[in-house]
Amino acid sequence: MTARIEKAVTSGTFSLDGGTWDVDNNVWLIGDDTEVIVIDAPHDAATIIEAVEGRTVKAVVLTHGHNDHINAARELAAAVSAPVWFPPEDRMLWDAVYDTAPEHDLVDGTEFTIGGVTMLAMHTPGHSPGSTCLYVPELGTVFSGDTLFHGGPGATGRSYSSFDTIIESIRTRLLTLPFETVVHTGHGDSTVIGEEAPHLDDWIARGH
Numbered sequence: 001m002t003a004r005i006e007k008a009v010t011s012g013t014f015s016l017d018g019g020t021w022d023v024d025n026n027v028w029l030i031g032d033d034t035e036v037i038v039i040d041a042p043h044d045a046a047t048i049i050e051a052v053e054g055r056t057v058k059a060v061v062l063t064h065g066h067n068d069h070i071n072a073a074r075e076l077a078a079a080v081s082a083p084v085w086f087p088p089e090d091r092m093l094w095d096a097v098y099d100t101a102p103e104h105d106l107v108d109g110t111e112f113t114i115g116g117v118t119m120l121a122m123h124t125p126g127h128s129p130g131s132t133c134l135y136v137p138e139l140g141t142v143f144s145g146d147t148l149f150h151g152g153p154g155a156t157g158r159s160y161s162s163f164d165t166i167i168e169s170i171r172t173r174l175l176t177l178p179f180e181t182v183v184h185t186g187h188g189d190s191t192v193i194g195e196e197a198p199h200l201d202d203w204i205a206r207g208h
Contacts, residue, residue: 002032003115003139005184008051012043014068016158023068027051028143028184030136032115037061038082039134039143040186041073048076057082058114061106061121063145063186064131065093074098085110087123087130093160106132124173126166127154133174141182142193148174148183150191152203163208171200 008027013020025042035056038048040063057080062070064087077084086094086102094102108123117138124133124147131154134143146154148170156163174183179194 003030003117003136004032005030005139005141006051007184008047010043010047010072012068012071014066016066024187025068026184026186026188030114030117030119030139031055031058035114037112037114037119038076038080039063040069040145041071041076041084042068043072045072045075045079048072049079052080059083059085059104059112061085061112061134062087062102063133063143063147064128065090066128066146067093067097069145069186070094070097073102074100087132089123089125090128090130090160093128093130106130108132122173124166124169126156126162126164126169128160131166131169135177135181140178140180141184142174142177143184144174144186146186148191148196149185149187150183150189150196152196152199152206154186157208167200167204175200 006029011024014023028039029036038060083103085104085106088105110121112119120135122133127146153166175197181193183191
């Protein structure tokens with residue numbers, strides 16, 4: 001097993017429901033010295049390409065369809081000759097940004113092999129209908145997109161989102177992972193399942 005995880009950060013804006021916010025996004029790369037998978041493609045393709053360091057990109061995998069996670073996807077994919085994998089339930093969000101379809105549907109159970117490890121797609125709707133986490137058991141890691149952060153669930157007070165649904169996704173898909181599993185998030189600091197699990201009832205009480 002030679003796989004390792006790397007991180008780049010890009011900055012730009014997120015727009016939905018008539019509002020626009022400045023955001024910093026995490027871009028995660030998993031791979032080895034020769035090939036890599038890129039998780040999310042926000043804002044700045046050049047920064048992501050620099051992080052790739054000339055390796056073969058097997059896939060650009062998008063955790064969900066909000067524009068701050070996909071707005072560099074086509075430029076990135078073209079530059080590195082890689083296919084885009086995208087959750088079909090978020091197609092309306094994709095279509096708001098792009099005129100052409102993504103190459104592949106990212107669905108629950110989709111598997112990717114990279115650097116001697118397997119990455120498994122876990123459909124975790126709530127933040128958006130197609131939100132998907134990517135679990136790498138051999139590395140004790142899950143890439144959570146905007147489903148789970150350090151301190152609670154992703155935002156659900158916008159179109160196509162549901163607080164009850166995200167809580168159910170976190171409860172049944174993420175908090176059932178080993179407590180030592182590292183959670184690499186779409187924004188901000190990483191966390192650990194065991195640090196977040198005791199707070200589930202607090203999040204429910206807090207609501208949106």
